[in-house]
Amino acid sequence: MRRPPLQTLIALVLTAVWGAGLGIAHLRGDIPFIDGAEATLTNLRNVLGGTRQPPDIVTIVAIDDEASRQAGHYPLPRATLAKVVDAITALKPKAIGLDMLLVDPGAEADDAALAQSLRKTNAVLAVAGIFPESRQRVADYSKEPLARVPSALQFLEPLPRFAQAASYGVVNVQTDKTGTPRFVPMLFRSGGRIEPSFSLRVVSAATGEPTTVISDHIKLGDRLVHTDTGYLLPLSFYGPRGTIRTIGASAALTGQLPEEAIRDHIVVIGATVTGGGDVFPTPFDPVLPGVEVISTSITHLIAGDGLVRDRDVRLIDLGFAIGLPVVLVGLLASRRNTIGLIIALCVILAWLSINISAFKHGIWLSAAVPIAAAIPPALLFGAVQLWLGRKQARHFEQQSELLQRIQAPGLAEHLARDPGFLADPVRQEAAIVFIDLNGFTGLSEAIGPTAVRELLNGFYDLVDEEVSACGGAITSFMGDGAMILFGLPQPKRDDPANAACCCIRLADRMRGWFGTLPESIASRIGFKIGAHFGTVVASRLGGHGRQQITATGDTVNVASRLMEVAARSNAEIAFSDDLLQSAGRDSEPYTEGQLDGPIEASLRGRAGSLAVWLWRSRA
Numbered sequence: 055m056r057r058p059p060l061q062t063l064i065a066l067v068l069t070a071v072w073g074a075g076l077g078i079a080h081l082r083g084d085i086p087f088i089d090g091a092e093a094t095l096t097n098l099r100n101v102l103g104g105t106r107q108p109p110d111i112v113t114i115v116a117i118d119d120e121a122s123r124q125a126g127h128y129p130l131p132r133a134t135l136a137k138v139v140d141a142i143t144a145l146k147p148k149a150i151g152l153d154m155l156l157v158d159p160g161a162e163a164d165d166a167a168l169a170q171s172l173r174k175t176n177a178v179l180a181v182a183g184i185f186p187e188s189r190q191r192v193a194d195y196s197k198e199p200l201a202r203v204p205s206a207l208q209f210l211e212p213l214p215r216f217a218q219a220a221s222y223g224v225v226n227v228q229t230d231k232t233g234t235p236r237f238v239p240m241l242f243r244s245g246g247r248i249e250p251s252f253s254l255r256v257v258s259a260a261t262g263e264p265t266t267v268i269s270d271h272i273k274l275g276d277r278l279v280h281t282d283t284g285y286l287l288p289l290s291f292y293g294p295r296g297t298i299r300t301i302g303a304s305a306a307l308t309g310q311l312p313e314e315a316i317r318d319h320i321v322v323i324g325a326t327v328t329g330g331g332d333v334f335p336t337p338f339d340p341v342l343p344g345v346e347v348i349s350t351s352i353t354h355l356i357a358g359d360g361l362v363r364d365r366d367v368r369l370i371d372l373g374f375a376i377g378l379p380v381v382l383v384g385l386l387a388s389r390r391n392t393i394g395l396i397i398a399l400c401v402i403l404a405w406l407s408i409n410i411s412a413f414k415h416g417i418w419l420s421a422a423v424p425i426a427a428a429i430p431p432a433l434l435f436g437a438v439q440l441w442l443g444r445k446q447a448r449h450f451e452q453q454s455e456l457l458q459r460i461q462a463p464g465l466a467e468h469l470a471r472d473p474g475f476l477a478d479p480v481r482q483e484a485a486i487v488f489i490d491l492n493g494f495t496g497l498s499e500a501i502g503p504t505a506v507r508e509l510l511n512g513f514y515d516l517v518d519e520e521v522s523a524c525g526g527a528i529t530s531f532m533g534d535g536a537m538i539l540f541g542l543p544q545p546k547r548d549d550p551a552n553a554a555c556c557c558i559r560l561a562d563r564m565r566g567w568f569g570t571l572p573e574s575i576a577s578r579i580g581f582k583i584g585a586h587f588g589t590v591v592a593s594r595l596g597g598h599g600r601q602q603i604t605a606t607g608d609t610v611n612v613a614s615r616l617m618e619v620a621a622r623s624n625a626e627i628a629f630s631d632d633l634l635q636s637a638g639r640d641s642e643p644y645t646e647g648q649l650d651g652p653i654e655a656s657l658r659g660r661a662g663s664l665a666v667w668l669w670r671s672r673a
Contacts, residue, residue: 062387065435069383070376073427077372080423081365083202083283092422093230099413099421100337105293109357112349113315114300115142116326117154121303128327129154132164134307136171138323141306143175145316149260151178151252151352153225153324153345156212169219177220178256181249182210183242185226200267202284204228206244223255227334227347228286235334237286238351240272240279253287253351260320261356271364279355280362287351288361288418294339298349300326320356322349363418371420378405379428383435476603479593484541484605485553485585485633486613487526489517489560492580492621494534501575509575510534516563524556529604537614539605542592550587550636554629557583558642561626561671583626584616587633615657616666623668628655631665647671 079085084092115138122128130138135152142150156179159165172179183206204226212222228237242249250258250265254272258265263275272279281287292298303323305311324345325332332344354360378401385398405424412419491513498506510533517536521528526540538556540549560583568576588609594602612630620628629643631652643649651667 059387062384065383065387065431065438066380069379069431069435072431073376073379073424074372076423076427077375080375080420081368081372085423085426088422088426090231091425092420093232093234093236095421096230096236096418097232097234097337099410100291102410103414105297105338108292108298108350108353109359110299111320111353111356112298113147113319113321114298114345114349115303115306115311115321115323116300116343116345117303117324118326119328121307122327124304124307128325128330130303132160132168135323136164136167138303138306139168139171139175139177141309141311142316142321142323143171145311145313147175147316147319147321149176149178149256149320151180151256151320151322151348152220153180153252153322153348155180155182155210156216157182157210159213165213165215169215172216172219176259178252178259179212179216179220179222180225180252181212181222183224183226183244184208184210200241200243200248203241203243203248204239204284206242209242209244209247209249221255221259223250223252225252225348227289227344227351229334233335235289235336235347237282237288238348240281240285240287241267251287251351253348253355256320256322256352257355274355277358280360280364282363283365283368287354288363289347289350290354290359290361290416291336291338291342291350292353294336295326295342295346297338298346298353300346320352322352324348359416361413361418362416367417367419371423374405374419374424375427378402378424379431382428382432386432386436386439476592476594479591481589481591482541482545483549483588484539484545484590484592484609485549485587485636486590486605486610487538487540487553487557487560487583487585488535488614488617489538489564489581489583490535490617492582493578497575497578500578505575509571512567516567517560520556520559520563524552524559526552526556530602537604537610539590539592541590542603542605550633551638551641553585553587554633554637554641554643557585557627557629557669558646561647561669565671581626582617582620582628584613584618584620584628585633586613586616586630587636588612588630612657612660612664615660618658619655619666620668623655625650625668625670627669629667629669631667634667643667643669 076085117128117130121130125131125134139150139152156168183204185204185206206224209224211217212220224239224242226239226242227235228239230236238251238253240251240254242251254265257263257274261274263277266273267285272281272285279287299315301311301315322345324343326343326345333341334344334347336342336347351360381401382398385394385401388394409419409421501509513534514531514536517531517538518528521538524540526538527542529537529539538553540553540556561581564581568579586609588607590605590607590609592603592605616628616630620626627643634641634643637643648670649667650670652665653668654663655666656663
C-alpha cells in the first residue's frame with residue numbers, strides 16, 4: 055500500500071491533536087465558545103424527537119391567576135397556602151414539594167398555621183443558592199469529585215420555624231447561553247457545606263430511599279442516577295407547559311382536587327401566575343414555568359427517562375472529536391474528486407444519524423464538539439489542497455505550454471488526453487511540407503550568435519502562426535528549417551488543400567518578414583518550400599527517456615528534396631503533382647500567384663523523375 059505524503063501525515067496528526075484538545079476540554083466540562091452551538095443543536099434534536107407523554111408520577115398544583123384572585127393578592131397569604139397544603143395532605147400524596155422561598159416572616163398566625171400544616175405531611179421546601187455569576191460555572195479542575203459541585207456564596211434558607219417542620223433542598227437550575235435549563239445540579243456547596251437539590255430531596259422523601267454520593271455518581275437506594283460532570287442531571291423536556299399534569303391551587307381551596315391525581319403521587323406546589331417571573335425558554339415553550347422544570351427533573355430521577363450524559367458518554371464524544379475530523383481530512387487527502395466528497399458526505403450523514411438516534415434513545419452525545427473539531431481542519435486542509443492544486447495546475451499549464459512550444463502544437467495536447475497516442479506506428483495518408491532558409495549558414499558566421507538567435511526566433515514564430523492557422527502540426531524545427539505535417543492526430547480529407555494553403559501563406563509571410571529585416575541581412579537570405587502528399591508512417595521516435603512524434607517514409611524524403619527543386623528553378627514553392635491533384639483545382643496555388651507545370655524533375659537519391667509544379671508570387 056502506498057505511503058501517504060508527508061504533508062498528509064502532518065495534517066492528520068495536527069487534526070487529531072486539535073480534536074483531542076477539544077475532546078479533553080469537553081471531558082472536563084462544557085466549552086464556553088461552543089456552548090451556544092450545542093444549545094441550539096440540542097433544541098433542534100428535542101424538537102425533532104417531538105413531545106412525549108410523561109410518566110404519571112408528579113402532579114403540579116399551580117398558584118395561578120385564579121388562585122391569586124381568590125386569595126386577594128400574590129404571593130398567597132401563608133394561611134391560604136396552609137389550606138392548600140392541608141387539602142393535598144388529606145389525599146395522601148407520597149410527598150409535597152413547595153417550589154417557593156419562605157425566607158421572609160409573615161403574619162405570626164399565618165406562619166404558625168403553615169408550619170403546623172408542614173408538620174402533618176412529608177414536605178420539602180425550596181432553598182435558593184446565591185452565586186457570584188448568573189451561571190453556575192465551576193472553575194476548579196481538582197480531581198476530587200465534590201470540587202466540581204456548583205459553589206454558592208450563600209444559601210437563602212426557609213425561616214427556622216419552617217425548616218424545623220420540613221426538609222429542604224436547593225432549587226436552582228443551570229441554564230445554557232440561550233437561557234434554556236439544561237441541567238439540575240444534584241448537589242450544591244457553600245464553603246465546606248454540601249446541600250442536596252430540591253429535586254433530589256423530594257424524590258428521597260417520596261421513595262424513602264437514602265441518597266448516596268460516590269465518585270461521579272449518585273445512588274438512590276440501589277438505583278444509579280446518571281449525572282454529568284459536577285453531579286448535573288441533564289433535562290429532557292416532555293413538551294410545552296401543561297404537559298406534566300397541572301391543577302390550579304383554587305381547586306384545593308374549594309375542595310375539588312381530583313384524588314387520583316394526588317394519592318400516591320409527588321405533588322409540587324409552585325407559581326404560574328402571570329408576571330410571577332419564574333419562567334424559562336425551552337425547545338417547546340418560550341415561557342415554561344419553573345415549577346414544571348423542577349417537576350421534569352423529579353420525574354427523571356424516579357422514571358430514569360432523562361438524558362444520559364456522564365463521563366462514559368463524554369468519552370464517546372472524545373472519540374468522535376478525534377475520529378470524525380481525521381476521517382474527513384483523510385478522505386480529502388486520498389480522494390480529491392467527486393467520489394471523495396460523496397464518501398465524506400456519507401460519513402457526515404452516518405455520524406448525524408448515530409447522534410440523532412442516540413439522542414432519541416436518551417443518550418446525549420455532543421453535536422457541537424465533533425463539528426467544531428471537524429470543520430476547521432477540513433476547511434483549512436481543503437483550502438491548502440485547493441491552493442496546492444492551483445499551484446500544481448499552473449505548473450502543469452506552464453509545462454504544457456512549454457511542451458507545446460517544443461513538441462508539435464496540438465499533438466502534445468492530444469497526447470495529454472490520450473497517452474497511448476501513436477504508441478504503435480500508424481500508416482496513413484498525410485501531406486508533408488518543408489521550409490528552409492537559403493544562405494543562412496554564411497549569414498550566421500557574419501552576424502554573430504545573438505543576432506542569429508533573434509533571427510531564428512522570428513522565423514519560428516512566423517512558421518508557428520501560419521501552420522497553426524491552417525491546422526497543421528510542426529513535427530520539428532531543424533536549425534533554419536521546419537518540417538510540417540497535415541494528417542495528425544487524425545487524417546482529414548482537406549489535409550492536402552490545407553497544406554497547399556499553408557505553403558502560399560508561408561511564402562507571403564516570408565516576403566513580408568524579409569522586408570522588415572535590415573538590407574544587409576535580407577539581401578543575403580531567401581527561402582524555399584517543398585510539399586508532397588502520400589503515405590507516411592506516423593510514430594514516436596526515441597527511447598523511454600525522451601520521445602519525438604514524427605513521420606517517416608518516402609513521402610517525407612520527397613517533400614524534403616522538392617525544396618532543392620524549388621531552389622534550382624528559382625521558385626518559392628515546389629509542389630508535387632500528387633499534392634495538387636489531391637488539393638483540387640480550387641486550392642490557393644491555382645488562384646494565387648503564378649503556377650507553372652507540371653515538369654518532370656529528378657530528385658537527389660531517387661531513381662526516375664517526379665511531376666512537379668513550381669509556384670512564384672506575382673510581386
